[in-house]
Amino acid sequence: MEKLGNPTRLEVFHLLVRAGEDGLAVGDIQRHLGIPASTLSHHLAHLVAADLVQQVREGRVLRCRPNFARMNAVLAFLTEECCVGVGATADQGDGPTRGKGAVEEQVAGKRV
Amino acid sequence: MEKLGNPTRLEVFHLLVRAGEDGLAVGDIQRHLGIPASTLSHHLAHLVAADLVQQVREGRVLRCRPNFARMNAVLAFLTEECCVGVGATADQGDGPTRGKGAVEEQVAGKRV
DNA sequence: TCATTATTTCGATTATTCCAGAAATATAGT
DNA sequence: ACTATATTTCTGGAATAATCGAAATAATGA
Numbered sequence: 001m002e003k004l005g006n007p008t009r010l011e012v013f014h015l016l017v018r019a020g021e022d023g024l025a026v027g028d029i030q031r032h033l034g035i036p037a038s039t040l041s042h043h044l045a046h047l048v049a050a051d052l053v054q055q056v057r058e059g060r061v062l063r064c065r066p067n068f069a070r071m072n073a074v075l076a077f078l079t080e081e082c083c084v085g086v087g088a089t090a091d092q093g094d095g096p097t098r099g100k101g102a103v104e105e106q107v108a109g110k111r112v
Numbered sequence: 113m114e115k116l117g118n119p120t121r122l123e124v125f126h127l128l129v130r131a132g133e134d135g136l137a138v139g140d141i142q143r144h145l146g147i148p149a150s151t152l153s154h155h156l157a158h159l160v161a162a163d164l165v166q167q168v169r170e171g172r173v174l175r176c177r178p179n180f181a182r183m184n185a186v187l188a189f190l191t192e193e194c195c196v197g198v199g200a201t202a203d204q205g206d207g208p209t210r211g212k213g214a215v216e217e218q219v220a221g222k223r224v
Numbered sequence: 225t226c227a228t229t230a231t232t233t234c235g236a237t238t239a240t241t242c243c244a245g246a247a248a249t250a251t252a253g254t
Numbered sequence: 255a256c257t258a259t260a261t262t263t264c265t266g267g268a269a270t271a272a273t274c275g276a277a278a279t280a281a282t283g284a
Binding site for chain 4: 138171173
């Protein structure tokens with residue numbers, strides 16, 4: 001999730017998500033977003049390191065695909081533990097336990 | 113989304129999500145995560161500015177609630193436009209249009 | 225091998241963000 | 255008014271990250 005915190009990087013990843021599972025070549029991304037090649041390469045390296053993007057060489061061009069499984073996992077990190085409670089600190093008891101149904105009221109997701 | 117890019121801030125927000133809709137007081141967060149008050153306040157200000165957290169004073173303590181609607185909107189920003197295509201650049205035509213069903217194959221979300 | 229296109233690595237600069245101590249402010253109780 | 259608790263603001267320095275030009279590397283085809 002940290003890697004998506006940079007606006008440029010988010011823009012790159014967002015573009016790849018829009019492109020779909022075949023993704024785009026590095027040069028295509030560059031043409032779409034108009035950022036210098038070195039800067040783009042730098043950001044892509046971050047996304048690849050985070051496993052949010054996978055790269056495969058196709059001749060001279062390097063195709064970048066979004067890793068949807070990883071994206072979903074990253075997003076689920078926030079939503080999965082919704083409303084489970086936070087446990088106790090040294091000097092206090094548990095907080096109030098939510099009734100069943102709290103999660104469903106708060107978390108939305110695209111139905112599949 | 114940029115605001116969730118900082119690990120500490122993400123930790124704070126994640127804790128609030130776990131806590132559920134009633135959230136936690138600033139002091140509770142501090143006790144749970146063990147970060148200095150000034151640092152925590154700084155991060156909370158960011159989250160409030162991003163409308164990811166709402167604060168309401170209750171006597172001496174300031175209660176921080178996660179804004180689930182905003183959280184869902186932020187996450188949806190990535191998933192909603194999945195596979196819609198990226199349009200054209202100046203020097204090339206449209207990329208291949210995906211068949212229907214591409215979105216559902218890639219994007220998961222907690223069912224509600 | 226040479227030329228061309230695609231992309232990365234290097235290196236230096238600039239910009240941003242993070243952090244935490246100390247002081248200030250807010251609220252409530254006595 | 256005074257004290258205690260809760261939280262923020264101020265401040266400055268340290269750490270990180272972003273940026274991008276230039277040079278290097280990779281792949282292809284003539």
